[in-house]
Amino acid sequence: MVVLTRVLGYTAKLPRKYLRRGLVDSLRIHVTGGTGGSGLPSYGGIGGAGGNVYLVPKEKLTLQNVKYKLKGVKLKAGTGSDSSKKGLIGTPGTDLNIRVPIGITVYDQNHIKLGAVNSKDTKLLVAKGGTGGCERTGFCGLKGESHTIVLDLQLLADVGLIGFPNAGKSTFLNVISNAKSKIADYPFTTIKPEVGIIKYKDHRQISVADLPGLIEGAYLNKGMGHKFLKHIERTKLLLFIVDIQGCQLSIKHKHKSCLETVLLLNKEIELYNPDLLDRPTMIIVNKMDTNGASEIYNEIRQKLNNLSEFLSEFDKSIQPKKLLQFDDIITTSLILKNTDEIQEIKRKIRYVIDKYEEEKISIENMDSNEDRLRTKLKQQMQQYAPTFV
Numbered sequence: 001m002v003v004l005t006r007v008l009g010y011t012a013k014l015p016r017k018y019l020r021r022g023l024v025d026s027l028r029i030h031v032t033g034g035t036g037g038s039g040l041p042s043y044g045g046i047g048g049a050g051g052n053v054y055l056v057p058k059e060k061l062t063l064q065n066v067k068y069k070l071k072g073v074k075l076k077a078g079t080g081s082d083s084s085k086k087g088l089i090g091t092p093g094t095d096l097n098i099r100v101p102i103g104i105t106v107y108d109q110n111h112i113k114l115g116a117v118n119s120k121d122t123k124l125l126v127a128k129g130g131t132g133g134c135e136r137t138g139f140c141g142l143k144g145e146s147h148t149i150v151l152d153l154q155l156l157a158d159v160g161l162i163g164f165p166n167a168g169k170s171t172f173l174n175v176i177s178n179a180k181s182k183i184a185d186y187p188f189t190t191i192k193p194e195v196g197i198i199k200y201k202d203h204r205q206i207s208v209a210d211l212p213g214l215i216e217g218a219y220l221n222k223g224m225g226h227k228f229l230k231h232i233e234r235t236k237l238l239l240f241i242v243d244i245q246g247c248q249l250s251i252k253h254k255h256k257s258c259l260e261t262v263l264l265l266n267k268e269i270e271l272y273n274p275d276l277l278d279r280p281t282m283i284i285v286n287k288m289d290t291n292g293a294s295e296i297y298n299e300i301r302q303k304l305n306n307l308s309e310f311l312s313e314f315d316k317s318i319q320p321k322k323l324l325q326f327d328d329i330i331t332t333s334l335i336l337k338n339t340d341e342i343q344e345i346k347r348k349i350r351y352v353i354d355k356y357e358e359e360k361i362s363i364e365n366m367d368s369n370e371d372r373l374r375t376k377l378k379q380q381m382q383q384y385a386p387t388f389v
């Protein structure tokens with residue numbers, strides 16, 4: 001971030017307030033496990049354990065809903081019941097299940113990851129109830145775990161749009177899906193992530209997340225870029241959109257050529273999480289209707305295809321260590337809404353996603369086949385040559 005901030009000559013300003021409004025994608029809550037019930041020393045009775053606090057997934061829920069529902073609510077699980085003559089073993093306290101949207105990563109106060117709720121079958125323990133009173137505890141019920149946790153939401157979309165402000169990301173989302181993302185000729189029009197769905201004739205659907213201009217994170221220099229970048233972590237395909245004319249945020253800022261913007265985006269992702277660069281990627285070079293676009297593209301076409309060969313031509317400060325290798329490079333003018341071109345882009349997105357999914361499945365199968373073969377051989381060896389094993 002700092003590097004990019006310097007490169008682009010931005011000054012570190014405080015985040016504008018309006019950027020913080022709207023999307024709730026992070027929520028801090030305090031959770032407490034139930035206290036254990038008391039034991040009964042004279043009879044050796046054991047108190048019931050305190051209830052646990054769990055996060056459980058619920059579809060179609062937003063973090064905004066959760067924030068609203070939990071406002072002012074004490075998040076503590078039930079206390080275990082005391083041991084008595086009638087019931088020597090106390091009943092456990094009731095668990096507290098907090099419903100959260102799917103796609104939540106949970107961190108403690110020190111940003112240590114505690115777990116994630118990434119599928120509808122996950123149930124994540126976030127505060128354990130206290131042990132019921134027994135000999136070890138002097139028959140006193142122990143207090144449950146109590147701490148503040150941060151729920152961090154990552155959008156779930158198949159495709160994540162990445163680009164500098166004004167490149168045409170929202171225009172793309174609107175032409176390709178049913179979304180109505182705001183489009184305007186000034187930077188930072190999109191200030192919160194938006195998801196649209198591409199629908200295919202055979203009812204297949206692919207979701208696309210339009211994210212705020214990536215440089216925004218660098219501009220704010222407060223980790224806000226990471227706040228948006230985290231949303232691409234759960235996408236299958238990174239779709240870069242760049243303006244063939246490059247980018248100039250304002251007259252105060254230096255103009256960056258199209259290729260420079262590609263390298264800067266590459267570098268920004270690398271700084272955030274280099275593993276993301278291993279994902280399938282495509283790039284749309286947009287605004288081919290503008291002056292001299294074809295000439296510029298002819299000059300950069302080869303370089304886009306093979307960034308490593310031409311990297312030394314660029315300033316060291318914008319050279320990423322790990323380079324993007326695009327699965328497909330598309331040129332277009334999204335503003336013209338050319339139906340054939342749009343159909344072709346839709347087809348290519350589907351093709352790249354499916355190709356990688358198939359590869360992933362065959363690798364997984366290969367692994368499990370190998371495992372199966374290994375186990376079978378081991379079993380046969382144990383059966384026929386027990387002395388060698």
Ligand SMILES: Nc1nc2c(ncn2[C@@H]2O[C@H](COP(=O)(O)OP(=O)(O)OP(=O)(O)O)[C@@H](O)[C@H]2O)c(=O)[nH]1
Nearest residue numbers: 165166167168169170171188189190213333334335
């Ligand atoms: N000439 C031309 N202009 C385009 C094209 N595609 C988009 N634009 C214009 O570029 C401007 C920015 O488009 P947006 O879709 O809002 O860009 P964005 O990437 O979403 O921008 P942010 O939300 O600010 O990050 C708008 O004025 C669009 O009309 C294109 O193919 N050709």
Ligand SMILES: [Mg+2]
Nearest residue numbers: 169170189190
């Ligand atoms: Mg936008």
